[in-house]
Amino acid sequence: MNDDRPFANTPALVLLFLANTISGAAQGISLIAIPWYFIDNLKEPVVFSQFYSIFTLLSIGWVVYAGTLIDKYSRKNIFLLLTAVCGSVALCVSAYGFATGPLGKLPTLLVMGVTLLNFNLHYPTLYAFAQEMTKKTNYARIISYLEIQGQTTNVLSGALAALLLVGVKANQPLHLMGFKVSLPFNIAPWELHEVFLMDGITYAVALVLILCIRYKRQTAFNPEAGSAWQRIRTGFDYLRVRPKLMLFGVMSYGVFVTALVQDRILLPEYVRVQLQSAADVFASSEMLFAAGALFSGVITRRLFSKMSPIAAVSLLMVLLSLGYMYMAFNTSTRYLFIFSFFYGYVNTGVRIMRVTYLFHTVGNDKIGRILSFFKVADTTLRGLFIALFTLTFFHQENNIRFGYLVFGIFMLLCGLLILPTIRPLSDQLKKQHES
Numbered sequence: 001m002n003d004d005r006p007f008a009n010t011p012a013l014v015l016l017f018l019a020n021t022i023s024g025a026a027q028g029i030s031l032i033a034i035p036w037y038f039i040d041n042l043k044e045p046v047v048f049s050q051f052y053s054i055f056t057l058l059s060i061g062w063v064v065y066a067g068t069l070i071d072k073y074s075r076k077n078i079f080l081l082l083t084a085v086c087g088s089v090a091l092c093v094s095a096y097g098f099a100t101g102p103l104g105k106l107p108t109l110l111v112m113g114v115t116l117l118n119f120n121l122h123y124p125t126l127y128a129f130a131q132e133m134t135k136k137t138n139y140a141r142i143i144s145y146l147e148i149q150g151q152t153t154n155v156l157s158g159a160l161a162a163l164l165l166v167g168v169k170a171n172q173p174l175h176l177m178g179f180k181v182s183l184p185f186n187i188a189p190w191e192l193h194e195v196f197l198m199d200g201i202t203y204a205v206a207l208v209l210i211l212c213i214r215y216k217r218q219t220a221f222n223p224e225a226g227s228a229w230q231r232i233r234t235g236f237d238y239l240r241v242r243p244k245l246m247l248f249g250v251m252s253y254g255v256f257v258t259a260l261v262q263d264r265i266l267l268p269e270y271v272r273v274q275l276q277s278a279a280d281v282f283a284s285s286e287m288l289f290a291a292g293a294l295f296s297g298v299i300t301r302r303l304f305s306k307m308s309p310i311a312a313v314s315l316l317m318v319l320l321s322l323g324y325m326y327m328a329f330n331t332s333t334r335y336l337f338i339f340s341f342f343y344g345y346v347n348t349g350v351r352i353m354r355v356t357y358l359f360h361t362v363g364n365d366k367i368g369r370i371l372s373f374f375k376v377a378d379t380t381l382r383g384l385f386i387a388l389f390t391l392t393f394f395h396q397e398n399n400i401r402f403g404y405l406v407f408g409i410f411m412l413l414c415g416l417l418i419l420p421t422i423r424p425l426s427d428q429l430k431k432q433h434e435s
Contacts, residue, residue, distance in 0.1 A: 009133040012215035013142070016129065017149045023083060023206035024153040027115060029160050030090075030199050032286055034112050035268045036279050037192055042105065049265050049390040051109050057383035059120060060376055066121040067372025068232055071365060075129035079210050082118050082125075087203025089114045090196045097193020111196060120379065124371040127355060131364050133215050139359040140301050140352070147348045148297035153290075164190040235369030238362075245361065248421040249374040252313050254414030255320065255350045257381045258407045259343070263289075265389050266403045274398045275333055285340040292344025300349040308426040309353035310418060316346045317415030324408030328401045360429060 038048035069078060093111050097103045126146070134142045167189035239246045263286070271282045304312040323339050330336065362370045385406075394400050 009215040009218070012133055012213045013130070013145075015209050015213045016126075016133075017145070019079075019083075019206040019209035020126065021149055021153045022202050022209070023086075024150065025160070025202065027086075027199060027202075028153060028286075029164065029195055030111065031115065031264070032283060033164075033192060033195050034108055035264050036282060037108060038105075039268045039272060040279065041102075044105070045269050046390055046392075046395055047105065048109075049386055051112070052264060053383055053386035053390055055113055055116060056379055056386060059117060060379050060383075062117060063120050063372055063375050063379050064232055067124065067235060067369035067375075069121070070125050070128050070368025070372070071235075075125050075132060076210065076213055078121070078125050079129070080207065082122060083203050083207045083210060086114055086118050087200045087207065090203060091200035094193045094196035094200055097191065097196065103192050108192065111199075120375060124368055124375065127359075127371060128364065128368045131359050131367060132217055135218050136360070140356045143352050143355050143359070144297050144301055147352055148294055150293075164195060232369065235366060235373055238366055238370065239373060244421045244424050248310060248313075248418055248425055249354075249358070249370070250377040251414045251417045252317075252350060252354050253374055253378040254381075254411055255317060255347055257378050257385065258324070258411060259347050261382055261385045261389070262343075262404075262407065265386055266400060266407075269395070269400045270327075270404075271336075274401050275331065275336065277333055281333055281336070285336055288337050288340040289344035289347070292341035292346075293348035294344075295341075296345040296348035297352065300352050304349070304353065308422055309357050309429075310422045310425050312353055313350050314415045314418040314422065316349055317411055317418070320346045321408045321411035321415060324404050324411055327404035328408070330401075357425070357429060 035045075035048055039045045090111060093103070093107045096107055127143075130142050130146060131139070164187075167187050169186055239249075267285065268282055271277045271285070275281065307315075320343065323342055326335070327339055330339075358367070358370065388394075388406070389400075389403050394403055
């Protein structure tokens with residue numbers, strides 16, 4: 001039965017957004033803290049890069065299987081399970097840290113690994129759940145709201161990370177988003193296990209909020225019978241007969257491939273070595289990325305309303321490639337902040353247009369598998385890039401900057417390869433709107 005209000009399931013969507021914000025803020029702090037911990041405290045950036053590469057490549061099978069779970073089981077129950085597992089791991093590792101002292105490599109990597117597994121299932125589930133609760137006419141709006149919510153969370157995460165990782169001395173300047181901020185009190189730097197405790201508590205709060213979600217389905221959802229392998233085959237066959245859709249889906253993921261690797265692997269060392277700066281600059285760049293994404297969530301639908309979403313994606317990726325290339329030769333924190341803001345804008349703009357197009361094209365009973373298939377390409381490329389950046393060359397002197405040049409070339413190729421898909425996919429979308 002459908003909800004006849006203009007924007008259906010509003011209370012349920014508010015609870016979903018709130019749960020995602022609360023757990024996402026602390027999770028975001030952890031994802032900033034862990035790579036910085038390996039680089040600044042443990043002095044082992046290569047170990048972290050190697051783990052990230054191997055774990056990412058090994059998780060490809062999990063990504064494929066995750067899509068079948070999303071299209072088979074209740075999206076709400078999947079969220080509950082993910083939240084419970086991640087919260088339990090964070091709390092257990094935190095308790096271990098309180099009992100034994102500063103955390104070593106293995107427990108820290110355990111939290112990182114579980115968080116990455118969660119990440120690969122969380123966002124496809126979030127989008128499928130939102131599509132399930134939303135009328136077709138509101139797809140673009142709901143995706144924009146999701147991005148605004150997510151990036152607001154990231155701004156808060158970056159600000160808190162800057163305060164907690166560096167600490168604050170009374171009246172001593174702290175860099176936040178390019179501005180010097182002085183606070184009249186002291187904040188001692190947090191230990192990593194204290195960050196994980198906060199992470200676990202917020203997961204528990206999110207769990208309660210998700211339990212309270214009640215909604216009426218707005219999109220047909222007919223789970224496919226059969227084995228997981230049969231469901232995987234159905235999803236693959238869907239894309240096999242739509243090669244233009246597959247090409248667009250894979251190439252447009254290039255923005256997200258580089259965003260995660262740049263954020264976890266390149267940026268911490270780039271800030272420390274190339275810019276000779278500290279964790280507050282790293283966290284500030286994260287905040288500006290989120291601020292750009294938040295701005296994009298507000299204006300993207302209006303700004304590109306007259307342009308094909310596929311063409312807009314290609315244009316933004318080409319522009320981003322130029323910013324990446326300049327980063328290889330940059331020595332200014334000011335340009336890093338400008339780049340981070342623009343990158344955040346592009347990342348969210350591409351996501352809004354990309355997911356809106358997919359929502360209009362792919363039914364809710366297949367959306368989990370289709371998103372997961374595209375994420376396989378994302379995961380594979382991420383793993384290969386991370387493996388590349390573990391080479392000794394990138395960790396000599398300030399050679400980490402050449403990683404940005406590699407990404408600039410990659411982004412340019414992705415943007416250009418989308419060009420042949422613009423006309424056929426745009427025509428298909430126009431026909432769907434007319435019908």
